[in-house]
Amino acid sequence: MLAFHYDHLTLALPPGHRFPQSKYQMLRERVEREPGVMRPRVAEPAGIDALALVHTPDYIDAVMHGTLSAAAQREIGFPWGPALPRRSLCSVGATIAAARAALEEGVAASLAGGTHHAYADKGSGFCVFNDVAVAARLMQAEWHRRHRERPGLRVLVVDLDVHQGNGTASIFQGDDSVFTFSVHGEKNFPFRKEASDLDVGLPDACGDAVYLDALETALAEVWRRLADRPPGLAFYLAGADPHEGDRLGRLKLSADGLLRRDRMVLDALVERRIPVALSMAGGYGEDLAVTVEVQMRTLGAAAQAWARWRDSSPRDT
Structure with missing residues (x-):
């Protein structure tokens, strides 16, 4: 399985930054210690034309040229520096590459x-550009160029980061070509939620049983609502941040x-022959080695x- 990375690009953050x-x-490095399981590749940066499928010209320009206001930088959570646009472009580029690979091979990350x-017009919560939204729009555009005679590419976003994907929900509100689905902590950031196509907010300390039951029920609803026009590509935000640590x-x-959560989602997608591009999303463990092991699973x-x-083969599914 192809897995794209860009950790050679780092931000100059102040001491103690969270x-x-x-x-x-x-x-x-953990992936590379298990040769044969995954094929790691360095991600290329996304192009400005790809960003423009989602983000406003003024916002793109401010990020690229360092004219973000102090308030905009505080909302993102990063100070501007020359590494910020380079790293942000590669973040989007990695997800674009994973989406293309998923369409070719079924699963990529x-x-x-x-x-x-x-x-579309601002960053927030350690997020500069919305990688999944840009990749979704670009895959739809590339699909349309290749298959003009066929229906457009419908996309499913399965967001299981502990925080609601408010930016993604806002970008795709009212757009039937992208179905946004989020399971998140109801009382957690962002405190003002946007409306996804399907939102499931859960209480603090809900634990495995409540979470997995809610996810199973919600996935059944997703498949019911998408039955008339199944998605041709899914993005799975597999956040490690619901973890107890x-x-x-x-x-x-x-x-x-x-792990049961991940298998529930991935099994459902593979069973339906829906290609899926994973993103690791959030993970803020007290011990980062524990977070990395969750992500490795x-x-x-x-x-x-x-x-x-x-x-x-398709006839086997």
Whole structure:
């Protein structure tokens, strides 16, 4: 399974900053210690034309040229520096590459991504550009160029980061070609939620049983609502932050519960022959090594799903 990364690009953050950027290198190194399971590749930066499919020209220009206001930088959570636009472009580029690979091979991943708090005209919550939204729009545009005689590409976003994907929900509101689905902590950030096509807000400390039951019920509703026009591509934001060891998550899922979550989503997508691009999204463990192990289990489940996709044919599903 192809897995795209860009951890060679780092931000100059002040001491004590709570964004755990070291986890990206830790995860990539962990992937590389298991040769044959995944095929890591360095991501190329996204182009400005791809960003413009989602983001406003003024916002793109401000990020690229360092004219973000102090308030805009505070909302993003990062100070502007020359590394910020370079890293942000590669974040989007990794998810674009994973989406293209998924359409070819069934399953692929970005070892970061999931920047779902970014709106069309602003960033927020450590998210500069919305990687999934840009990749979705670009895949739709490329599909249309190749298949003008066929219906457009419908996209499903399965967002299981502990925080609601408010930016993604806002970008695709009223757009029937993208179905947004989020399971998140109801009382967690963002405190003003946007309306996804399907939202499931859960209480703090809900634990495995409540979470998995809610996810199973919600997925059944997703498939019911998409039955007349199934998606041709899914994005899965497989956040590690619902984990019980996460500083920001609060839902208190076990590592085994998160693995069951991942298998539930991936099995459903592979069974329906829907290609899926994963993003690792959030993970803020008290011990980042624990977060990385949770993410490795997610990637292991994805690699197994990729193998099932590869070894089966459409008539077998």
